[in-house]
Amino acid sequence: MEKDHRLKRIETYVKKQFEHDTTGHGFDHMKRVALWSRKLAVEEEVDPVLAEAAGWLHDIGDEKLFTNPDKALEERNRLLLELNFTLIQKNEINKAIETVSFRKGKKPSSYLGAVVQDADRLDAIGAIGIARAFTYGGAKGQSIDNEEGDTSSSIQHFHDKLLKLSGMMNTESGRLEADRRHRFMEKYLLEFSREKQLD
Ligand code: ADP
Numbered sequence: 073m074e075k076d077h078r079l080k081r082i083e084t085y086v087k088k089q090f091e092h093d094t095t096g097h098g099f100d101h102m103k104r105v106a107l108w109s110r111k112l113a114v115e116e117e118v119d120p121v122l123a124e125a126a127g128w129l130h131d132i133g134d135e136k137l138f139t140n141p142d143k144a145l146e147e148r149n150r151l152l153l154e155l156n157f158t159l160i161q162k163n164e165i166n167k168a169i170e171t172v173s174f175r176k177g178k179k180p181s182s183y184l185g186a187v188v189q190d191a192d193r194l195d196a197i198g199a200i201g202i203a204r205a206f207t208y209g210g211a212k213g214q215s216i217d218n219e220e221g222d223t224s225s226s227i228q229h230f231h232d233k234l235l236k237l238s239g240m241m242n243t244e245s246g247r248l249e250a251d252r253r254h255r256f257m258e259k260y261l262l263e264f265s266r267e268k269q270l271d
């Protein structure tokens with residue numbers, strides 16, 4: 073089946089916006105969230121095109137990533153209307169995106185929002201989540217593990233946030249995938265401790 077040309081246009085737009093990111097919010101993150109949003113949407117009987125669009129666009133206008141968030145949001149809205157998404161669809165996408173962020177801690181108010189939040193959370197855990205945690209830590213000059221005098225480290229971040237995410241999933245299919253990724257992180261942390269332990 074030929075890919076919806078609107079999703080292709082969104083992908084191209086997103087690629088331009090995130091190609092220089094070094095904090096784990098690059099194009100690859102957007103792509104995985106878009107594709108997992110679509111996959112979860114199919115399983116949860118939510119509109120897959122809206123879910124994929126919201127997945128692609130979920131970090132556009134994020135205050136920590138954009139110097140002018142309002143301008144970015146305006147541009148995002150303009151693109152959706154240009155691509156003939158209806159006003160209702162555009163609003164649904166925006167509403168879904170608003171609740172995605174962990175930091176803001178909001179509960180999604182729609183199935184679309186639930187699916188996209190789950191897809192974003194999945195990308196913070198498991199093998200990919202591990203890679204992103206150390207990428208982020210490296211970009212911020214943070215230690216791998218807590219050394220004396222450190223108040224934060226990437227390993228600390230697993231306990232502060234990543235190990236909590238599988239218990240916070242919205243959808244059944246998201247939870248199933250999150251459980252698998254959670255077990256993988258637990259195994260990884262055990263092995264990390266074992267390698268540190270010399271006696
Ligand atoms: P979001 O934009 O999804 O709200 P964040 O910006 O907090 O999330 O996180 C983006 C990525 O960076 C995630 O994979 C997250 O685990 C990682 N990250 C965020 N804070 C830290 C930290 N203090 N140490 C290591 N990784 C982090």
Ligand code: NI
Pocket residue numbers: 101105130131192
């Ligand atoms: Ni994200």
